[in-house]
Amino acid sequence: MKKAKGSVDEFTQAYMEYYSQVFSSILTKVGNAEDARDLCQEVFLIFFDKFEKIENKRAWLYGTLRNVVYRHYAKKDPGVDIDEVFNDVGLTFTNGFRDTRIIISEALEQIECGEDERTMLDLIATHNFTYGNAAGVLGLTRRQVEYKYGQLVKRILEYLNSKGIKDIAELL
């Protein structure tokens, strides 16, 4: 199927926006940068083919990367458990604070924010990207990223507050 010029532009824009997040997520699962790069390429090749039909690009990319990583592990060990690989929030009992973990995870997922802010959150909060590196990905200055991220954290803390977590220092 021939792709319209406009959709190639849109794909390029989406690629530039999500590449770092997808690569980082895969890298934290496979642990090897070269393997992660190949798998990331695989995800985006499928993304290119199905681009016009995808509505929620971020959700689709995360779903596909999960399948691609699963296939990668299944090649080595056919009996691998995907949930174990992805350490799912709802299934994992970490430090005995499962509920708190779910609440924080919900706060990260459900906080109302734009695509750029979501990317910022993924890169800085989840993958510990420096402000400078995140700025390069997002097309913002380091200062802008620092300020916007501060505002975002403030909103997340307000959400946690509404869920009964008055001071996060208590949870540490």
Next chain:
Amino acid sequence: MNTSVEQFHQLLGRYKLSRPVSPGDQEYIINSRKQDLKDLLRKKGKYSLILWIVIAIYAGIRKFGIHITMVQSKIIAGMTAVAVVSGSSTGVYQGTKYVIKAISKPPAKVEEKIDEPDSGMTIPDRRTTEEKTKEEKKKSADIKNQDLDATPLSDVPSL
């Protein structure tokens, strides 16, 4: 503000909600982004130099913290191309104009003035007397021959 950000990061770390990527890997990811896009577009047969220039403009401008879209970077690429083409064509036009002007110019006339020797000056005759008489004889013989050539031949036989 910074304290709450730090506490938030500690919280994510404690509940294993963060999956950190080392700064070295972050650099690697950022640097491989463009190359991988190039490879992907090549595989899909969508790679072209023009598209690559647009992507380079898009990525380059975003690097400086200016948020632009692909459409905007296409416009910038187009304007740059127009400026380059018009600039170079003006240069070619001016150059051609100069060359044509230089070729069609009439050849320069050099005025040379040779100074005649002063009329009062006489050039000394260094010929010998023998040469002088020889020359005079030759001259008179020439005159005689000219006279003979000029005289028409008569049909009446002379006595």
